Every structure is written in C-alpha cells, then in structure tokens.
Amino acid sequence: MAAASATPAIPAVVILNEAAAPLGRRIAAGISGELHGAVARVASADVLFSSVKDHVQALFSAGRPIVAVMASGALIRLLAPLLCDKQTEPPVIVVAEDGSSVVPLLGGHHGANDLARSIATSLGAHAAVTTAGDLKFGVALDQPPEGYVLANPNAAKAVMAGLVAGAGVRLHASSAAWLTQSKLPFEQEARVTLTVTDQNKTAGELELVYHPKTLVLGMGCERHAKPAEAITLAEEALAKGGFARQSLAAVCSIDLKADETAIHAVAAHFGVPARFFTAATLEAEAPRLMNPSDVVFAEVGCHGVAEGAALAAVGAEGELVVEKIKSKGATAAIARAADILDPQSIGRARGTLFVVGIGPGSEGWRSPEVSRMVQASTDLVGYSLYLDLLGPLADGKTRHDFDLGKEEARVVHAMELAGEGRTVALVCSGDAGIYAMATLVFELFDKGGITDGASRIEVQVSPGISALQAAAARIGAPLGHDFCTISLSDLLTPWEHIQRRVKAAGEGDFVIAFYNPVSMKRRTQLAYARDELLKYRPATTPVILATNLGREGEHVRTVPLGELNVDDVDMLTVVVVGSSESRTVTTGDGKTWVYTPRGYSGKADTGMKGNEA
Incomplete structure (x- = not known):
C-alpha cells in the first residue's frame, strides 16, 4: 500500500496548435507540468487528445490544474456545465498566446492565483489576479500558505x-x-x-x-500489524493531547517498517506522508525518550521507535507532547516542532519503483499512466535509446544510462536508488512485463541480491504496447485467434527448450510472434523455426516482418512462410507467423492486410460480441 501524501496533481498545460507549442513547453517546464496538445494540430506533446471539450472537461473533473494557452471565453464555455462548488474546483488559468497575460479563472484561492503569479514571473507577463482579498489585504484567508x-x-x-x-x-x-x-x-x-x-x-x-503543520506522529508496530488497530491507536494519541488531525505533518517510523502496511494505512488515514529513519538516527534521540526500552534496542537497535521517530522529526527545538501509548501490536507518540514542518525534509520516504513500458517509444503510443509515472519520478534508469525516446518528458530528471546486455545491473541500480527513498522509473520498450525488466525485479525480491532498503520499496508496473501488438495493428488482425510468443534467443533459455516450444506451437497451430529472431552472431534459429513450422502449415502462410515499429524508419511487410529469408530480418524486427487459418485480404486502396478468423461470420445470429465467446 502506498504512503499517502499531499503531492499536488501535475498541472496540464493545454495547447491547441503548433504555434503555441514553444510557449506551452516553457510553461510546462517552469511548473513541472505536462504538455497536452490537440492531435490534429500539434506535432508533439506529453499527451495528445482529439476532442478539446472532452479532454478539458475530463481534466477538470479529475481535479487536475489546467493552464490553457487559448482564449478565456472559449475555456469558460467549455467548463461552464461543470461549475458547481468553488471549494472543490482545481486551479484553471488561461494564458494569452503571445504570453503577455496570465489570468486565473477558477480556483484562485486553491492555488490558481499563486500559480498565475509564478507563470507570469517566468514569462515576464502580467498576472491578472482579481480576487478582492488578495488585492486589498495582500492575503487570501481561504488559501493559507503551505503548512x-x-x-x-x-x-x-x-x-x-x-x-x-x-x-x-x-x-x-x-x-x-x-x-x-x-x-x-x-x-x-x-x-x-x-x-x-x-x-x-x-x-x-x-x-x-x-x-x-507542526505535529509528528511517531509509530512502531509488530510485523503485519492490523491497520485498523494502528489507526485506532493513532486517533487515541491525538485525542489524548487534544490535537487537531489537520496539524499532523507526517507519520514517522524506523526504516525497517518502510514496507509495513499498518504504518502506511495510518498515513493514508490522515492524508500525510510516511517518513522513515535509520536505527542510528533514532538511537541519537535516546536521551530525550520518556519510555526507553532495552527490549526494543535488542530487537531493532534503538531504545524507542515511536517516541524516537517523533522527536527525530521535530528536531532539537521540538518537544514530546504525547508519550508512548500502546495497543496489542503498535505504539504511538506525538512530538511538536517549533515551526512549520516540511515533510520532505524529514527522514526519507519509502522509495517507489515504477516499472514502465513505453511501447515503441513514440508519445502517441505511450499510455497517460506511464507518462504520469515518468513525470513523477526523480530518476530514470534504462537503455540509453529508451531514455532518449522519452524526449521532453525526461527533462529535469536524473538519468542513469545503461548499455544493452546490462539488464541485471540496470534493475539492481534502479531498485537500490528507490531503496534510498527516491522515486525511480525503470524504462523498458514495449511492455515492461513481456521479455523485459519487470520479471527481473520480482526475481530479485524472491532470490535476493539487493540491500535491505531496496527490498522494502513500493513497486508499480504499468503496461505498454508490445511489439507483437504494434505489428498486428499495423498489418490488420493476425492475432484474432489463439497465439503465443517465443523468444529465439538462447542466451537465457537452452536451445533445446526453444526447439520444443516451436514444435509444440506448430502442432497446436498457434499464431506465433517471435521475439529476438536473430542477432549479429545468431542466424540459424529463425531458419530452424521456419523449417519446423512448414511441417504443420502451408508454405503460403503469411509472415509479418515489422521493423522499428512506431519509430522513424518503420517498415512492415508480409512474405509467405516458404519464402522467409533470414537475411531480411534484423535485431529490431519482430516476426509474426500466421496459423494455418491466417489469411490475407486486399482492400480497395490496394493495401494487403493479414487476419486470423475466429469464426464470427459463421455465428452472426448468436449475438456473441468481443471476448464473450
């Protein structure tokens, strides 16, 4: 379970034409936002959309701050049907296309005024703030400052x-x-x-x-403590001191509990970050503890987790205001800082590893979720080409480039970075879970080879468009019936195992997507697969050769299985061999498509749809 945090939503900078792109990118870079562009008129953006109305309304409904480079009247008309509660409205700002004016339209006291001023300062423009309190008193009472x-x-x-x-x-x-x-x-x-x-x-x-935000809740707990019990104890600690939950800045514990569900459940309950300290840091607080314990020291290396974490968080000028209280499986204590606390400066977070598939690499084939994960990351780890394909999305991130063939080193490095409390994106082409790095992440969890800190990170895997999906979409629907994938690389799989799988797929009459069909030194495996499959399907069976999918130099062609030439295939090509049922059809524009029928045409009166059969 992820730790709760007050991290704001990423602003969406919306542009409608290519002329606004330079201004949009400048704004997005200045506010750590995403560039959203109209696909019909914008060549490149972090997110492309087709309908301006639908996209802007979806952003507003999701609570995303919107900075639109467009006419204010047009944006007002788009959002008018959604306006109902000013307390829940996200910031909405319009910027003149020449960058001269920045106007907060909505959410002025929810960040729009400050965001508009920030954008205006960076552009050398005028921020047209009109709210009465800001103008007369220089303060927005319904939007207090951070903290x-x-x-x-x-x-x-x-x-x-x-x-x-x-x-x-x-x-x-x-x-x-x-x-x-x-x-x-x-x-x-x-x-x-x-x-x-x-x-x-x-x-x-x-x-x-x-x-x-001056209070810190320190907590300790047994392994696999019940979240409900920990939350009840935390509420009891606040009630004991008469404290307001809104004054909590963070929930803190020892780093051994960085992956403890109960700690993160308490943080999520109060809507604050969970932060963690080493045992040595907590032991330095031993002279200030009200309830030191030799038993705790013997177990984790410090004399108190709950009180120690709370005191470590508030610093030398802070004080313990609620001594340790206990439940069956948890402890809690509260300390007060002398001033407002910035949770990001307290201890360290539980690290997060995003394992993302960027598809072929083009932004149009990259999911919005993957883009958001990359945007939220502090560090990017991957093969240099894959990181380059991210384009402007990689700006401002710390890059950790690796060569091909360094897969385990790449994954270990990403996990160790996350183990230091960072937010890391491990970037893969295609889908991260298909012949890619996600498998190795979980293998390292299972078999070891990483530090204790790296073993306690949070992991999220996000899918991407795989090479076989991309190839199929470009040529029609060859995966319309049962299919499988086989890697012809014998670097990690014994050749005899690969041979057995090719034979089984041939006997089963599967459509087959071959990954890693050839390499500089390996040229015989694809020839073997071709010859083996000719025993089970006609020589006229269509074979799709798809190279550089979704990238410059894309080339997709079809050849009969009997005429497949290994020399026509390189390392950037995925090979899809049809089944005995796969067919080609030529449309009126002269283009030839490949499809594998599933039998829908013969079942027209059954009412079966999609994957219901």
Missing part, C-alpha cells in the same frame, strides 16, 4: 465580506508571519477573529481557525 490548514473554509466568505466592508480583526496566534505581515486591520477588540492552533477548536461567529 497551514483552514479548519472551517465555509466561513471564509462571510469573514472576507466583513473585512472588505471595513471590519477589524483579532489574531490569536503565537506565530503566523503570513498574517502579521499582511495588510489586515488588526484591532484589540474586533468582530473578526483569526486563530492559529494545533488544538481541536470549534470556531465562533466570524472566526477562522487555522491548524499549523
């Missing part, structure tokens, strides 16, 4: 209306520079009250309550 949470946002409208009408304001806070340095009219006796506290508090009339 503060407004507990009662529904009261903000009435409070702002009162202030704009001339009311004064009282401040109850030990420290809140963003308020004290504003232009708010502070008075000793005033109708409006602003309170900053980490305690639970019910707001009075015309009062806004802000909770600062």
Whole structure:
C-alpha cells in the first residue's frame, strides 16, 4: 500500500496548435507540468487528445490544474456545465498566446492565483489576479500558505465580506508571519477573529481557525500489524493531547517498517506522508525518550521507535507532547516542532519503483499512466535509446544510462536508488512485463541480491504496447485467434527448450510472434523455426516482418512462410507467423492486410460480441 501524501496533481498545460507549442513547453517546464496538445494540430506533446471539450472537461473533473494557452471565453464555455462548488474546483488559468497575460479563472484561492503569479514571473507577463482579498489585504484567508490548514473554509466568505466592508480583526496566534505581515486591520477588540492552533477548536461567529503543520506522529508496530488497530491507536494519541488531525505533518517510523502496511494505512488515514529513519538516527534521540526500552534496542537497535521517530522529526527545538501509548501490536507518540514542518525534509520516504513500458517509444503510443509515472519520478534508469525516446518528458530528471546486455545491473541500480527513498522509473520498450525488466525485479525480491532498503520499496508496473501488438495493428488482425510468443534467443533459455516450444506451437497451430529472431552472431534459429513450422502449415502462410515499429524508419511487410529469408530480418524486427487459418485480404486502396478468423461470420445470429465467446 502506498504512503499517502499531499503531492499536488501535475498541472496540464493545454495547447491547441503548433504555434503555441514553444510557449506551452516553457510553461510546462517552469511548473513541472505536462504538455497536452490537440492531435490534429500539434506535432508533439506529453499527451495528445482529439476532442478539446472532452479532454478539458475530463481534466477538470479529475481535479487536475489546467493552464490553457487559448482564449478565456472559449475555456469558460467549455467548463461552464461543470461549475458547481468553488471549494472543490482545481486551479484553471488561461494564458494569452503571445504570453503577455496570465489570468486565473477558477480556483484562485486553491492555488490558481499563486500559480498565475509564478507563470507570469517566468514569462515576464502580467498576472491578472482579481480576487478582492488578495488585492486589498495582500492575503487570501481561504488559501493559507503551505503548512497551514483552514479548519472551517465555509466561513471564509462571510469573514472576507466583513473585512472588505471595513471590519477589524483579532489574531490569536503565537506565530503566523503570513498574517502579521499582511495588510489586515488588526484591532484589540474586533468582530473578526483569526486563530492559529494545533488544538481541536470549534470556531465562533466570524472566526477562522487555522491548524499549523507542526505535529509528528511517531509509530512502531509488530510485523503485519492490523491497520485498523494502528489507526485506532493513532486517533487515541491525538485525542489524548487534544490535537487537531489537520496539524499532523507526517507519520514517522524506523526504516525497517518502510514496507509495513499498518504504518502506511495510518498515513493514508490522515492524508500525510510516511517518513522513515535509520536505527542510528533514532538511537541519537535516546536521551530525550520518556519510555526507553532495552527490549526494543535488542530487537531493532534503538531504545524507542515511536517516541524516537517523533522527536527525530521535530528536531532539537521540538518537544514530546504525547508519550508512548500502546495497543496489542503498535505504539504511538506525538512530538511538536517549533515551526512549520516540511515533510520532505524529514527522514526519507519509502522509495517507489515504477516499472514502465513505453511501447515503441513514440508519445502517441505511450499510455497517460506511464507518462504520469515518468513525470513523477526523480530518476530514470534504462537503455540509453529508451531514455532518449522519452524526449521532453525526461527533462529535469536524473538519468542513469545503461548499455544493452546490462539488464541485471540496470534493475539492481534502479531498485537500490528507490531503496534510498527516491522515486525511480525503470524504462523498458514495449511492455515492461513481456521479455523485459519487470520479471527481473520480482526475481530479485524472491532470490535476493539487493540491500535491505531496496527490498522494502513500493513497486508499480504499468503496461505498454508490445511489439507483437504494434505489428498486428499495423498489418490488420493476425492475432484474432489463439497465439503465443517465443523468444529465439538462447542466451537465457537452452536451445533445446526453444526447439520444443516451436514444435509444440506448430502442432497446436498457434499464431506465433517471435521475439529476438536473430542477432549479429545468431542466424540459424529463425531458419530452424521456419523449417519446423512448414511441417504443420502451408508454405503460403503469411509472415509479418515489422521493423522499428512506431519509430522513424518503420517498415512492415508480409512474405509467405516458404519464402522467409533470414537475411531480411534484423535485431529490431519482430516476426509474426500466421496459423494455418491466417489469411490475407486486399482492400480497395490496394493495401494487403493479414487476419486470423475466429469464426464470427459463421455465428452472426448468436449475438456473441468481443471476448464473450
């Protein structure tokens, strides 16, 4: 289970034509966003779309910040049917095509105003911020800065209306520079009250309550502790101190628990990151522990996990405010920092490894999920050609390039980087799970060969378009009936095993996609496969030879099995051999297609559809 975090959604920079592309890319680079382009008029983008209306509405509904290089009226009309609750609206910004003006249309107090100012500064443009509070007082009370949470946002409208009408304001806070340095009219006796506290508090009339992110929940637990038990204990610790859950900045523990479901469940429950410390770091807090334990030291190398993690997170000026409490399988404690905490500066995260397939490499054949994973990564690991194929998506990432033939070193490196708390994308061509690196990741988990930190990372695998799918789509539907894939490389599989599989596939009359058909030194295996299959299917059986699929130099052609020439095949070619039922058909435009019938035409009255048969 992934640790919860407050990581914002990646902004989508939307452009409608190629003329806007340079500006769009500049904006996207400046705000770590994705470039989304209209496929009919934009040559290259991180995400291409066909319908402007459908795409923009989908982004808005998903809560994605939108920065559109287009006319404001057009964007307003596209989003008008979806407008209902200003509290849930994501930031929506329009930028003039000449880059002169940046206008926050929606979500001004949910980040749009600040985002617009940031974009305007980078472009040397004007940010057309129009919200009253920002203009008059230099502060948006319903959008506190990072590290503060407004507990009662529904009261903000009435409070702002009162202030704009001339009311004064009282401040109850030990420290809140963003308020004290504003232009708010502070008075000793005033109708409006602003309170900053980490305690639970019910707001009075015309009062806004802000909770600062100053608290850290330290937790320890047994292996495979029950998430529900850990969450209950965490709630009990907050209640014991009378603390507001919104003031929690992080849930912290020892790095041995980085893959513990219960810890991440607590973090997800409160919507904060889970962060982890080494035993040595926690042991350095031993003099400040209220409940040190020799038993804990003997087990994990420090005298206290819950109290130690909480104290390590808040630093030397912080203090323990809830001593360790216990349940059957977990412990919890709370510490308070002297100032707002940045969770990213606390310990380290559980590392994440995205194992992604980028298909043939072209952005049009790369899934949005893969693009998002690459965008979210700090490090990219892969064969140099594959990383190059990512184009602008790789900008700003730390690259770790490997040559072909270094597969295990590549995967180990990616896992070890993630073990250091980084977010890493292991980039594969085609599909990551088909003759690619995903298998080796799980083999290393199973058999070892990685450090303890690397063994506790989170892994997510995302599919890509495989070479056999791409070849089939380019030539028609040769995979319309049962098919299999066989690699002809004997580097990892004994040749006698490959021979047995080719024979079995021939006897079973499968359509066969051959991966790794030849290499510089290996030229005989494909000839063997051809000759073996001729024993089971006609010499006229269509064979698809597909090279550089989805990339420059793409070449797809069809030859009869009996005329297959090994010299026509190279390392970048996938070979798909039809079954005895595979056919060719030539359409009116003169193009020849290959398909393998499944028998639908003979079942026309059965009502069978798709994969229901």
